Amino acid sequence: MSNKLRDLCTIHSFRVRCQPSPNPKIIEIIGGVFRDYQRRVLGAFCSNLDAPSVVHAKALAVIKVIELAWLHACHNVWIETDSLLVTQFFRSPHLVPWCLRIDWQNCLHRLQCMSFKISHIFREGNHAADASANHDALGSGFTWRDTALSFILSFYHRD
Numbered sequence: 001m002s003n004k005l006r007d008l009c010t011i012h013s014f015r016v017r018c019q020p021s022p023n024p025k026i027i028e029i030i031g032g033v034f035r036d037y038q039r040r041v042l043g044a045f046c047s048n049l050d051a052p053s054v055v056h057a058k059a060l061a062v063i064k065v066i067e068l069a070w071l072h073a074c075h076n077v078w079i080e081t082d083s084l085l086v087t088q089f090f091r092s093p094h095l096v097p098w099c100l101r102i103d104w105q106n107c108l109h110r111l112q113c114m115s116f117k118i119s120h121i122f123r124e125g126n127h128a129a130d131a132s133a134n135h136d137a138l139g140s141g142f143t144w145r146d147t148a149l150s151f152i153l154s155f156y157h158r159d
Helices: 005-013 054-071 084-091 098-111 123-135 150-156
Strands: 028-035 041-049 076-081 115-120 142-145
Touching (some): 041 054, 054 084, 084 115
Antiparallel strands (some): 028 041, 041 142
């Protein structure tokens, strides 16, 4: 049965025992696209998260981007995020949720060797990253691609 009150009342009126369906599990998916100064795609990633909140997911996304930049020897990094709070974490690290503090400190340590900028964009500015994440939403773990998926190329001119 569906978990609608009307359905439950109808089934009870017939004195039928029922088993409500379980609540769906929500899995946060983050995605990002790496581009060079001419907007050419260098790579894209997506990752499933077990994050307790959107704030945690957004912070983990930035941590992952900086980790990937570090691993791929990208020394000039400009992150665009739709989370104003995450941009504030760089000015006020004490705002970072305590369970992310070690990862955040590691992130800040890596940034000491990089030229770094972070800016806020509206959610509508993340079409390519969102499309990449949504494509792999049913996958598990982490996925890195050295090239852009053909179906999301149309989003690149918008971002």
